[in-house]
Structure formats: C-alpha cells, structure tokens
Amino acid sequence: MKRNILSLIIICNLLLSGCGYDNFDEPTAFLMGKVVYEGKAVGVRTNGPQLELWQDGYGLKKSIPIYIAQDGTYSVALFNGQYKMVRKAGAPWEAQLNDTIIVNVKNKTEYDVPVTPYFTITGEGFQKQDNTISAKFTINKIVSSAKIESVRLYLGSSILTDQNKYEQVQNADIATIQVGQEATVTTTMPANLAQLDHVFVRVGVRATVSNEYYYTQVQKIALK
Amino acid sequence: MSMKYLIIKLLVIASFFLVSCNPDGWLERDPQNIIKDEQLWNDPKLIKSLLANYYDRLPSLHGVFNTGGMSELDDAMWSGHNDANWHNDFQYGDDYGRYWDYGFIRDLNLTLDNLDKYAGNLKQEEKDLFKSELRFIRAFVYFEMVKRMGGVPIVTTQLVYDFSGDPTPLQVPRAKEYEVYDFIYNEAEAIKNMLTPNNNSQTRANTYTALALESRAMLYAASIAKYNNLMPSPITTPGEEVGIPASKATDYYTKSLAASQAIISSKHFQLYNENSDKGRNFYDMLNKKGTKEIIFAKDYKLSLKVHRFAYDNIVKSITEDNESSSSLSPSLNLVESFDYLDGSKGSLHFKDSNGSYILYDNISDIFANKDGRLYGTIVYGGTTFRNLPVNIQAGVAVWENNSYRLSVAPNLGQKYDIKGGDNGLWTGFDGPKDNAQDVSNTGFYMRKFVSDASGASTRGTSAENWWPWFRLGEIYLNAGEAAFELNKPEAVGYINAIRERAGFPANSIKTLTMDIVRNERRVELAFEDHRYYDLKRWRIAHEIWDGNDNNENAVIYGLYPYRIVHPGHPDNNKYLFDKIRPTRFKRARLFRMANYYSSIDQNVLNNNPKLVKNPFN
Numbered sequence: 141m142k143r144n145i146l147s148l149i150i151i152c153n154l155l156l157s158g159c160g161y162d163n164f165d166e167p168t169a170f171l172m173g174k175v176v177y178e179g180k181a182v183g184v185r186t187n188g189p190q191l192e193l194w195q196d197g198y199g200l201k202k203s204i205p206i207y208i209a210q211d212g213t214y215s216v217a218l219f220n221g222q223y224k225m226v227r228k229a230g231a232p233w234e235a236q237l238n239d240t241i242i243v244n245v246k247n248k249t250e251y252d253v254p255v256t257p258y259f260t261i262t263g264e265g266f267q268k269q270d271n272t273i274s275a276k277f278t279i280n281k282i283v284s285s286a287k288i289e290s291v292r293l294y295l296g297s298s299i300l301t302d303q304n305k306y307e308q309v310q311n312a313d314i315a316t317i318q319v320g321q322e323a324t325v326t327t328t329m330p331a332n333l334a335q336l337d338h339v340f341v342r343v344g345v346r347a348t349v350s351n352e353y354y355y356t357q358v359q360k361i362a363l364k
Numbered sequence: 365m366s367m368k369y370l371i372i373k374l375l376v377i378a379s380f381f382l383v384s385c386n387p388d389g390w391l392e393r394d395p396q397n398i399i400k401d402e403q404l405w406n407d408p409k410l411i412k413s414l415l416a417n418y419y420d421r422l423p424s425l426h427g428v429f430n431t432g433g434m435s436e437l438d439d440a441m442w443s444g445h446n447d448a449n450w451h452n453d454f455q456y457g458d459d460y461g462r463y464w465d466y467g468f469i470r471d472l473n474l475t476l477d478n479l480d481k482y483a484g485n486l487k488q489e490e491k492d493l494f495k496s497e498l499r500f501i502r503a504f505v506y507f508e509m510v511k512r513m514g515g516v517p518i519v520t521t522q523l524v525y526d527f528s529g530d531p532t533p534l535q536v537p538r539a540k541e542y543e544v545y546d547f548i549y550n551e552a553e554a555i556k557n558m559l560t561p562n563n564n565s566q567t568r569a570n571t572y573t574a575l576a577l578e579s580r581a582m583l584y585a586a587s588i589a590k591y592n593n594l595m596p597s598p599i600t601t602p603g604e605e606v607g608i609p610a611s612k613a614t615d616y617y618t619k620s621l622a623a624s625q626a627i628i629s630s631k632h633f634q635l636y637n638e639n640s641d642k643g644r645n646f647y648d649m650l651n652k653k654g655t656k657e658i659i660f661a662k663d664y665k666l667s668l669k670v671h672r673f674a675y676d677n678i679v680k681s682i683t684e685d686n687e688s689s690s691s692l693s694p695s696l697n698l699v700e701s702f703d704y705l706d707g708s709k710g711s712l713h714f715k716d717s718n719g720s721y722i723l724y725d726n727i728s729d730i731f732a733n734k735d736g737r738l739y740g741t742i743v744y745g746g747t748t749f750r751n752l753p754v755n756i757q758a759g760v761a762v763w764e765n766n767s768y769r770l771s772v773a774p775n776l777g778q779k780y781d782i783k784g785g786d787n788g789l790w791t792g793f794d795g796p797k798d799n800a801q802d803v804s805n806t807g808f809y810m811r812k813f814v815s816d817a818s819g820a821s822t823r824g825t826s827a828e829n830w831w832p833w834f835r836l837g838e839i840y841l842n843a844g845e846a847a848f849e850l851n852k853p854e855a856v857g858y859i860n861a862i863r864e865r866a867g868f869p870a871n872s873i874k875t876l877t878m879d880i881v882r883n884e885r886r887v888e889l890a891f892e893d894h895r896y897y898d899l900k901r902w903r904i905a906h907e908i909w910d911g912n913d914n915n916e917n918a919v920i921y922g923l924y925p926y927r928i929v930h931p932g933h934p935d936n937n938k939y940l941f942d943k944i945r946p947t948r949f950k951r952a953r954l955f956r957m958a959n960y961y962s963s964i965d966q967n968v969l970n971n972n973p974k975l976v977k978n979p980f981n
Contacts, residue, residue: 199970200966200967200970201966201969201970202966203966228980228981229957229958229979229980230956230957230958230980287596289596303910303911303912304911304912304913304952304954305913306913306914309914348596348597349596349597350597351906351956351957
C-alpha cells in the first residue's frame with residue numbers, strides 16, 4: 141500500500157512538472173510612445189487607425205499590429221530586437237508605406253512616431269454657457285492637396301468619445317471655415333447630457349481622402 | 365504398388381507447377397478498387413458525378429442559407445443562441461470575406477486538362493458540354509475572387525513543379541482587376557453556345573446561366589469603374605490590381621445590358637406571377653421549385669441533401685423542433701424600405717408629428733397597403749405562416765396618469781392576469797422580447813427562404829427548398845440599372861415590371877433615379893447575397909455602415925406592438941407601436957475603406973513574392 145501511494149505521488153509529480161523545452165518565454169520588452177505631429181500627440185478614434193511592426197531575419201513574415209488609444213498613445217509587448225514600423229493607410233495622416241522607421245527595442249523603449257496629418261486643430265477652447273457648449277479652434281492644413289470633408293464637435297458621457305461613440309454631435313458649416321483662422325461651433329446639450337456632472341468634448345476634422353478624423357484631446361467640462 | 369502411384373501423383377502435381385499459361389495477358393487484370401484515368405474521363409456518368417461535386421462547391425459569401433452570415437451584413441440581427449451573439453458585436457476585419465481558393469481552381473484545371481488528354485471515346489459535343497460547364501464554374505469562382513480580393517492571378521492550367529529548385533514559374537502575379545472581369549466575360553462568351561444542350565436544366569450551367577453571369581459581372585465591373593473614380597480618393601494600386609479606369613464603365617454597362625436583354629428577350633423565363641395575392645406570390649416564387657423565374661439554382665432533396673434554414677429561422681411558436689428557431693430578426697429599417705403601393709415612401713406611421721402614438725385597430729393595420737414583397741420577405745404581426753396565425757405582441761400599454769406605461773410579461777404567451785389586469789393577452793408566444801434568445805428581438809421574423817413544408821423546421825426532416833444563384837428578377841434589375849447608367853429611356857420599364865409583379869400599378873415610377881434603383885435591389889434581393897456586394901460596388905458601404913451609433917442604417921432597430929389597456933375607453937384593445945434599439949445589438953456596423961478589398965493571407969504573400977498587397981493593409 142505504501143509503495144502504491146509512493147508510486148502514485150511519483151507519477152503525479154511527473155505529470156504535473158512541465159518540460160522547459162516546449163514553452164517560450166513571454167515577451168518582456170516594451171515599445172511605447174505617442175503618435176505625434178510637431179511634438180503634439182494626435183488624437184484618434186479609439187481602436188481606429190493602426191501602425192504595423194515587421195521584423196526581418198526569419199523565413200516567414202507576419203505583421204504585428206499596434207493599436208492606438210484615443211489620446212494617441214500606444215504600447216506593445218515585444219522581444220528585444222530590431223523592428224520596422226510602417227505608417228499604413230486608413231488613418232487621419234498620410235500613409236508612408238515605403239518610408240519605414242527602424243526601431244531598436246531593448247527592455248523599455250520609448251518612441252514617438254512622427255506622422256503627417258492632413259489637417260490639425262490647434263488653440264482649441266471650450267466654453268459652457270447655460271445649456272450650450274461652444275468650441276473655438278483653428279484648423280491648419282498640413283498636406284497642401286487636402287480638402288476638408290467635415291468638421292464636427294462631439295459631446296459624450298465617457299472619455300471614449302469619437303465619431304462612433306457620442307451623445308451629441310454638431311457639424312460645422314465648412315463653407316465658413318477658413319484654414320488658419322479661428323472658428324467657432326456651438327451646440328445645445330440634450331437633456332440626458334445636461335443632467336450629468338460633466339461632459340467630455342472634442343473636435344474632429346476629416347479630410348476627403350481619409351475615412352478617419354483627426355481629433356483634439358478629450359476635455360472634461362464640469363457642468364455642476 | 366503404392367510407391368508407383370505416389371511417384372505418378374508427384375509427377376502430375378509437379379507438372380502443374382512447371383506449366384505456364386500462355387498468353388501472359390491472362391494475368392493482366394484491371395484493378396477492382398481503382399478507377400483509371402481512361403475509364404473516368406470516358407464515362408459520362410462518372411464525369412457527371414464529378415461535376416456534381418464541383419457544382420456543390422460553388423462559392424458564396426453568406427448565401428446558400430447561411431443564417432449566421434446574413435446576420436452580419438444583411439438587414440437583420442442575430443437573435444438565436446446567446447453563444448453566437450458576437451454576430452451583433454463585431455467589426456469587419458481586414459480579412460473579412462477573404463476568398464483565395466486556388467485548390468478549387470486547380471481541380472477544375474486538372475479536369476479540363478484530363479478531358480483533353482484521355483477522353484477519346486466521348487462524343488465531341490458531350491466533351492464540349494462538360495468542358496464548357498467546367499469553364500463556367502471556373503469563371504464563377506474567379507468572379508467570387510475578384511469581387512472580394514480585386515485582381516487575382518489568372519491560372520488556367522495546372523501548375524506543376526519540375527523539382528529544379530526554382531519555384532518562380534509557379535509564382536503567378538496578380539492580374540489587373542479589369543483583366544479578371546474581361547476573362548470572365550470572354551469565357552462566358554466562348555462557352556455560351558456550347559452549353560445549349562443544358563438549356564432546359566435549372567441546376568446545370570447553360571446558355572442562360574452564362575449570360576446571367578455576364579449580366580452580373582459586367583454590372584459590377586462597370587459600377588466599380590464609375591463609382592470608385594467618383595470617390596475623393598479612389599481605391600487603387602499602381603499596377604491596377606485594384607481599381608478600374610473610369611473610361612471602361614460605358615463598355616461594361618453596355619455588355620451587361622446586352623446580356624440581360626438576351627435573357628429577357630429569349631422568353632425562356634418569366635417573372636413568376638401566378639397568384640393574385642402579391643405577397644404570397646413573391647414568397648412562392650422562391651419557395652416553389654421549377655418556376656420559370658429561376659435561371660440557376662442549387663437544389664436540395666429530402667432523401668439526399670437538405671438544409672436547415674427553416675429550423676434556424678421559423679417563427680418561434682410554429683417551429684416543430686424543440687430548439688433554435690428565430691435566429692434572424694429582420695430590421696425595422698428594411699421593413700420601412702418597402703414603399704407603400706400608392707408610391708409614397710415606406711416609413712411606418714407609429715408616431716404623429718407631435719410625438720404621440722398613432723393607434724391602430726389591428727396589429728397588421730400599420731403594414732396595410734405596402735409593397736407585396738414585404739409580406740413575401742418578412743413575417744410581421746397579424747399575419748400567418750403555414751396557415752397558422754403568428755402571435756406577435758410585445759406587451760400591453762396601460763393608460764395611467766395620462767400616459768401609457770409599457771409593460772412586458774415575464775413569460776411569453778402569458779395573459780395579463782395580474783391584479784387589475786383584463787386577462788387579455790399580455791405578451792405573445794412569438795414575442796418580440798428584448799434581450800431574449802430564440803425569439804424575435806425586433807418584432808419581425810423571416811419568411812423568405814423559410815420553407816412551409818411539413819417537417820421543414822425539424823432537424824430530423826429539414827428543408828429542401830432551393831437556393832437561387834440567378835433569377836429573372838435580378839436580371840430585370842441589372843438591365844434597369846445598366847440602362848439607367850447609359851441614359852437609355854427603357855430603364856424605367858424594367859424597374860416598373862418588377863414593381864408591378866410586387867403589386868404596384870403599371871408604370872408606378874415616372875422618373876427613375878439611382879436611389880430608386882438601389883432601393884429596389886435592396887427590397888427585391890434582400891437576403892440573397894447581394895446587399896454587401898451592391899454597397900461595395902457603389903462605393904457607399906463606408907457611408908451606410910459608418911459605425912455611428914446614431915445612424916439608422918448602421919444600427920438594427922425594432923418595432924414592438926403593444927395592446928392598449930384602457931378599460932371603458934374607445935382606445936381599449938387598440939394597438940400602438942414603439943421603436944426600440946434591441947439590447948442584443950451591441951455595435952453599429954462599421955465598414956472601413958480597408959474592407960472594400962479583403963487582405964491577402966500573409967502565408968500566400970510569403971509564398972509568392974510577386975503578389976502585391978491590397979490598399980489599407
């Protein structure tokens with residue numbers, strides 16, 4: 141009986157102990173940073189535009205997608221090594237497929253990815269008066285051939301406010317918007333927003349050649 | 365003595381071993397368990413069974429009774445088992461709709477090569493017929509690939525590796541997008557006359573299926589040529605693997621129109637119009653087999669091959685099985701896209717301009733005087749299925765403090781029997797019920813394609829109604845669209861013919877617009893594997909499905925009927941309708957630019973460095 145128990149314990153031990161050979165270590169290095177234009181983070185739709193990482197030196201290739209948070213930051217877990225970063229299409233900035241960026245990742249690497257948006261928004265300010273919110277901002281054209289498709293003011297109940305998720309949106313009259321000059325958009329809050337303690341606001345601009353907006357950073361406005 | 369016999373015996377036995385038979389051919393026997401090439405390619409029966417396999421493998425994105433697929437990109441949401449609720453909560457990935465089936469192309473090329481090589485004993489016209497059918501299937505597969513991927517490598521012979529260490533002869537680059545469409549057209553033109561012996565079949569390729577393929581493929585090519593170049597930033601690649609020059613649009617529209625007219629003027633087919641009840645007529649058109657409407661179908665038979673579309677989608681209280689039912693809930697938006705018979709827009713009148721409810725005596729009154737195709741496509745309250753009345757009612761609207769309080773029963777089919785209740789129906793056996801499974805979440809059920817045969821909704825029997833690959837109704841719409849784009853006056857006649865069959869008066873449309881053409885396709889061809897491709901080729905998919913929670917087109921809405929409880933008042937037992945956004949529909953549909961052409965698998969790219977990627981991925 142004693143021997144039986146002994147052998148059972150041994151067998152259990154064998155079954156439970158893993159073999160080092162068939163396990164890979166998880167990636168421990170990190171690449172993180174922001175998507176920037178002239179040092180300023182570019183706001184995007186959450187989970188919208190993506191960057192791509194590639195690594196040479198292996199027989200087969202497979203891209204690693206980089207997801208970008210709504211404030212323009214990103215972070216991706218990798219192994220140490222040299223990677224190529226691609227700024228692909230489907231974003232509010234120009235695709236630069238042939239202009240890869242070489243990034244050396246070691247432990248914790250920070251890298252801000254420079255991009256060229258079609259338009260940017262600067263000098264944004266928001267003001268609340270009774271039940272209306274007005275936004276002042278300046279639209280700048282970065283890519284000279286770009287045309288404005290739409291400019292919109294978004295109001296939301298959460299920080300993830302963008303073209304897909306919002307409670308209230310106000311289109312700006314594009315005819316009146318002059319590039320490089322201050323513009324104003326005003327909207328009235330619907331009842332479900334007006335009763336909240338605070339709302340989140342941001343302004344977005346979309347170029348005709350892109351299907352993603354360039355957004356200002358989300359701002360929280362206290363209502364009470 | 366016995367010794368002598370023994371020797372003779374031995375000698376006789378030994379002589380058996382020593383004699384050999386002559387000729388040697390006696391030992392040469394055909395194998396019993398292997399069919400040799402010469403046998404296969406000279407036996408019409410064996411070739412037909414091979415063809416049956418290929419016909420069965422004809423590709424579709426979400427056609428051929430694919431309930432789950434339909435809930436992702438047709439005008440319906442998933443209301444079946446909760447485990448599959450991801451259909452209501454997903455985004456089209458870059459690889460959505462990816463189709464790269466060179467295994468199938470190789471099978472077809474191998475068959476074509478072998479027919480040439482071995483089929484010496486087949487009659488020439490028989491051989492031509494088989495080869496033409498194979499070429500039709502191959503053109504159909506290339507059409508499916510070019511719709512989803514853009515220009516793909518055109519391979520028309522077997523690619524055989526020569527073990528030289530150099531694989532480059534096997535690496536075929538992508539053709540231009542229009543070259544693939546031209547290939548499909550030229551193949552169809554080349555085979556259409558050789559296919560005439562099949563002209564009385566509705567399930568094998570014949571002259572008319574070849575023309576129908578031309579009609580559809582040329583329309584797609586033409587609209588990509590036109591609408592892609594109208595985008596602010598057309599989707600193209602430098603080598604034209606994606607994107608068709610705008611100058612080609614007229615030629616393609618002309619070819620499409622010519623093919624459609626050839627089918628219509630042949631009088632071989634008729635728009636099905638046998639029943640004076642136009643709603644019933646539209647349902648029968650697809651549910652009855654062998655009608656003159658169908659050009660090419662995938663057939664089913666109870667004893668051999670069945671499908672479970674009826675099991676998946678039949679109205680809850682009418683199902684004969686103990687599970688499933690009601691997996692697709694069609695959207696309010698689709699219901700509203702069916703016009704009224706007087707020609708007015710199809711929006712349902714459930715609230716007046718002041719925002720108060722409009723009351724109806726019967727549940728079905730709100731749908732009165734609508735396009736007959738609404739009845740033929742969708743089951744709504746107050747109608748029947750398989751001659752059984754459906755029991756659709758979301759709850760009761762109780763008049764309290766000068767407004768209606770909407771109340772839903774805890775169980776389906778429950779009477780309003782609580783204290784103060786009137787013991788009338790509270791919630792119907794068929795719901796609709798929000799956030800519930802296997803019952804409609806929008807207030808609507810599927811009728812189109814749901815067989816009303818006895819036992820069709822059981823798993824033991826299942827359904828045998830067929831799937832229409834091509835039908836005359838689509839050809840009329842193709843002709844109308846192509847003629848409209850070419851500014852030809854006959855365009856409106858084709859559209860009016862389709863509408864007349866649906867119950868509209870003759871010449872119901874005086875001035876045709878592209879919006880009317882598009883809406884007609886939406887309502888006539890709903891759930892027939894057209895909507896997704898139509899939105900893509902018109903280049904409006906990214907606007908219709910823009911991911912916006914406030915966009916009526918990107919979100920599936922429902923319309924719930926409530927019975928009014930207002931004792932002693934004339935409004936008692938009337939009905940009001942409440943528009944809701946179903947809880948189970950989580951995420952507005954978002955179609956990105958990258959979805960116009962699906963991404964090519966990285967393994968395919970790794971194997972063939974000559975391939976270029978699609979834009980945006």
